[in-house]
Amino acid sequence: MKRLLLVFFALAFHFVVFSQEALWHTQQIKSPEVNENNSVTFRFYAPNAETVQLTGDFLPRIKKEVPGFGTHELPGVVDLIKNEDGVWSYTSSVLADELYSYSFIVDGLTALDPNNVFLVRDVRSLTNLFLIDGPQSKLYRVNNVAHGSVIKQWYYSDRLQLNRRLTVYTPPGYNQSNYDYPVLYLLHGMGGDEEAWMTLGRASQILDNLIAEGKAEPMLVVMPNGNVSQEAAPGESSLGFSQPNTNLPKTMEGSMEESFLDIVTFIENNYRVKKEKKSRAIAGLSMGGFHSLHISKEYPDMFNYVGLFSAAIFPREGANSPVYSNIEEKLKVQFDSNPSVYWIAIGKTDFLYEANKNYRSYLDEKKYSYTYYESEGGHTWRNWRIYLSKFIPMLFK
Amino acid sequence: MKRLLLVFFALAFHFVVFSQEALWHTQQIKSPEVNENNSVTFRFYAPNAETVQLTGDFLPRIKKEVPGFGTHELPGVVDLIKNEDGVWSYTSSVLADELYSYSFIVDGLTALDPNNVFLVRDVRSLTNLFLIDGPQSKLYRVNNVAHGSVIKQWYYSDRLQLNRRLTVYTPPGYNQSNYDYPVLYLLHGMGGDEEAWMTLGRASQILDNLIAEGKAEPMLVVMPNGNVSQEAAPGESSLGFSQPNTNLPKTMEGSMEESFLDIVTFIENNYRVKKEKKSRAIAGLSMGGFHSLHISKEYPDMFNYVGLFSAAIFPREGANSPVYSNIEEKLKVQFDSNPSVYWIAIGKTDFLYEANKNYRSYLDEKKYSYTYYESEGGHTWRNWRIYLSKFIPMLFK
Numbered sequence: 001m002k003r004l005l006l007v008f009f010a011l012a013f014h015f016v017v018f019s020q021e022a023l024w025h026t027q028q029i030k031s032p033e034v035n036e037n038n039s040v041t042f043r044f045y046a047p048n049a050e051t052v053q054l055t056g057d058f059l060p061r062i063k064k065e066v067p068g069f070g071t072h073e074l075p076g077v078v079d080l081i082k083n084e085d086g087v088w089s090y091t092s093s094v095l096a097d098e099l100y101s102y103s104f105i106v107d108g109l110t111a112l113d114p115n116n117v118f119l120v121r122d123v124r125s126l127t128n129l130f131l132i133d134g135p136q137s138k139l140y141r142v143n144n145v146a147h148g149s150v151i152k153q154w155y156y157s158d159r160l161q162l163n164r165r166l167t168v169y170t171p172p173g174y175n176q177s178n179y180d181y182p183v184l185y186l187l188h189g190m191g192g193d194e195e196a197w198m199t200l201g202r203a204s205q206i207l208d209n210l211i212a213e214g215k216a217e218p219m220l221v222v223m224p225n226g227n228v229s230q231e232a233a234p235g236e237s238s239l240g241f242s243q244p245n246t247n248l249p250k251t252m253e254g255s256m257e258e259s260f261l262d263i264v265t266f267i268e269n270n271y272r273v274k275k276e277k278k279s280r281a282i283a284g285l286s287m288g289g290f291h292s293l294h295i296s297k298e299y300p301d302m303f304n305y306v307g308l309f310s311a312a313i314f315p316r317e318g319a320n321s322p323v324y325s326n327i328e329e330k331l332k333v334q335f336d337s338n339p340s341v342y343w344i345a346i347g348k349t350d351f352l353y354e355a356n357k358n359y360r361s362y363l364d365e366k367k368y369s370y371t372y373y374e375s376e377g378g379h380t381w382r383n384w385r386i387y388l389s390k391f392i393p394m395l396f397k
Numbered sequence: 398m399k400r401l402l403l404v405f406f407a408l409a410f411h412f413v414v415f416s417q418e419a420l421w422h423t424q425q426i427k428s429p430e431v432n433e434n435n436s437v438t439f440r441f442y443a444p445n446a447e448t449v450q451l452t453g454d455f456l457p458r459i460k461k462e463v464p465g466f467g468t469h470e471l472p473g474v475v476d477l478i479k480n481e482d483g484v485w486s487y488t489s490s491v492l493a494d495e496l497y498s499y500s501f502i503v504d505g506l507t508a509l510d511p512n513n514v515f516l517v518r519d520v521r522s523l524t525n526l527f528l529i530d531g532p533q534s535k536l537y538r539v540n541n542v543a544h545g546s547v548i549k550q551w552y553y554s555d556r557l558q559l560n561r562r563l564t565v566y567t568p569p570g571y572n573q574s575n576y577d578y579p580v581l582y583l584l585h586g587m588g589g590d591e592e593a594w595m596t597l598g599r600a601s602q603i604l605d606n607l608i609a610e611g612k613a614e615p616m617l618v619v620m621p622n623g624n625v626s627q628e629a630a631p632g633e634s635s636l637g638f639s640q641p642n643t644n645l646p647k648t649m650e651g652s653m654e655e656s657f658l659d660i661v662t663f664i665e666n667n668y669r670v671k672k673e674k675k676s677r678a679i680a681g682l683s684m685g686g687f688h689s690l691h692i693s694k695e696y697p698d699m700f701n702y703v704g705l706f707s708a709a710i711f712p713r714e715g716a717n718s719p720v721y722s723n724i725e726e727k728l729k730v731q732f733d734s735n736p737s738v739y740w741i742a743i744g745k746t747d748f749l750y751e752a753n754k755n756y757r758s759y760l761d762e763k764k765y766s767y768t769y770y771e772s773e774g775g776h777t778w779r780n781w782r783i784y785l786s787k788f789i790p791m792l793f794k
Contacts, residue, residue, distance in 0.1 A: 117523055142635050
């Protein structure tokens with residue numbers, strides 16, 4: 001017995017070591033390394049490269065003139081320096097607590113960090129992740145608290161005639177209790193899907209942590225796919241491993257709003273939730289804020305809490321769904337029914353700032369009651385995580 | 398209204414285009430491209446590189462002498478050829494239907510395919526994925542059939558004093574029915590975690606598809622984490638984004654077997670499952686096969702179906718848990734209670750082939766009843782997906 005066992009361990013060791021070191025050519029280099037003062041050192045082994053650069057959302061942005069599009073802000077790019085061992089490195093300035101993403105550019109080509117297995121996909125870009133600890137980013141960490149469950153759930157949409165996937169967060173204790181919970185419907189932006197709020201938005205961590213701190217009511221969070229022609233996120237549908245593209249799937253032309261009741265009905269028939277206005281909330285970012293605005297005005301008796309995060313406001317030109325007719329009358333009905341919270345949040349440099357300002361002027365003029373939160377920065381996941389962590393504690397009180 | 402809308406769309410387009418093209422330097426190149434005859438063309442844009450190579454599990458393996466370890470088989474490596482546009486390419490031979498993984502080696506450094514967002518992590522290696530359609534790999538695709546749910550579920554292990562995560566698959570219809578379901582406990586190998594059977598093993602797709610074809614009973618599948626010192630997979634625990642390493646976490650020393658009842662108890666208290674031997678199965682690959690062997694013999698009244706996929710058989714030297722004492726007596730009790738299926742599967746070139754052969758000789762000598770399945774190939778996910786798809790239809794009949 002013992003001899004056979006030793007063979008197993010020697011071979012297992014062998015397998016692990018060679019699969020790591022030789023087969024896939026990764027190196028035993030620490031990158032990224034968060035230093036004591038919260039600067040971060042990035043390292044990349046490339047003895048023969050001519051240039052190694054780094055780009056990431058923590059670097060100062062660069063203004064660049066783009067023909068036909070005016071001035072555009074692009075993430076900064078910095079150069080790494082090579083040492084005698086062929087390891088290139090760069091140490092950032094001291095960073096605020098946040099979840100950051102980055103990638104390398106080696107001789108002009110994007111490369112992921114071979115020493116960091118943590119990645120996130122945004123539309124069709126993959127970037128590496130790291131987190132700087134602190135009071136805000138603590139909400140984005142998995143902490144040693146009770147954890148809710150995250151469910152990849154399929155439903156059938158009658159109105160769209162399609163099997164579609166959504167993500168459901170159920171709070172800690174959901175399985176053990178007999179309690180009916182309130183529900184937040186949380187919608188993604190253009191290019192996102194039913195995974196975006198979990199991966200880029202850290203929604204389950206934010207919920208777990210706010211509930212553990214007693215700052216949020218235990219609630220379900222339902223994250224549907226807002227691209228109504230899609231079954232599910234790329235790689236998760238019957239399209240197989242076909243690459244996501246930048247064609248916008250059927251969005252913002254009314255069918256998300258028109259088919260939304262299929263989602264609410266499915267959730268209320270399949271999960272233990274409260275089926276009443278005061279226990280329903282809807283919020284979303286960018287296109288999802290647009291969907292939240294129009295769904296909540298379309299069904300004025302359905303949602304007591306509405307959150308518009310960096311929202312698009314106005315319907316697409318040529319979008320002639322009945323959802324976009326009589327907007328003013330529908331808003332009047334909605335606001336006359338006094339939603340408890342109608343929250344508008346946007347960053348000072350967001351390209352939708354003016355559209356939101358005009359919408360607020362309209363609401364002010366009509367004396368419709370809403371709450372406004374203005375942050376620094378623009379149209380970024382950093383802001384949307386902050387908005388979610390501020391919105392959640394207002395719900396279901 | 399319309400003017401503001403146009404601004405939104407122009408900017409959204411702008412954002413998408415520039416985030417793709419300029420910020421992250423990806424290229425509009427098709428890679429991998431599955432050709433009509435099921436050969437595959439791989440492309441990589443690198444005008445200044447000196448060599449671009451490809452490694453993947455579909456290339457003929459190379460025998461290599463490794464000092465101290467004897468002859469070892471490594472995945473093959475092939476050279477790509479550069480065209481005048483700086484695009485390197487390679488076309489494979491015609492491939493059998495299967496899920497494959499690959500990565501590039503550019504001037505000696507591993508690079509993922511920037512034109513393929515689909516990746517899988519195995520321990521600390523990331524590789525790109527593609528699928529060749531066919532009768533077996535059809536089971537690994539998301540097809541247009543009813544889909545079960547996949548739940549990231551936490552439980553508290555009393556015996557380990559730890560909050561831990563596991564994955565639960567519930568079959569289509571679980572939410573709507575009042576039926577109690579049978580359960581398969583499905584265990585991963587060394588270096589894996591509670592995500593491995595879903596990502597590398599395609600377990601939810603295999604279950605959905607076999608259930609849709611009427612070849613499998615609707616069942617729950619519970620995939621725990623067999624590294625008992627871990628809360629959860631890398632990046633999903635309170636350790637944060639610390640990189641997985643090749644140190645083996647507390648495994649194969651008895652504590653997985655000793656704490657397994659915490660998992661069964663949690664599942665039976667929190668999910669609608671049948672609580673009887675004839676409705677419980679356990680199976681696993683490699684280390685998970687070892688766990689399945691020892692858990693099922695330790696609790697001879699618990700599992701009516703046992704699957705050992707490329708299993709390690711014998712306890713680790715120095716593992717002195719009571720789980721590994723009186724093995725022969727315990728096996729006698731288990732086999733005397735006549736499990737319906739005791740299934741042993743292994744590939745002809747697996748390094749555990751001899752250990753399994755010896756174990757079968759022992760079972761033969763004792764006239765214990767089991768079923769044996771021998772495949773081509775070795776210790777690979779390709780085999781484990783095949784074994785799962787053959788094991789599932791035998792359960793709960």
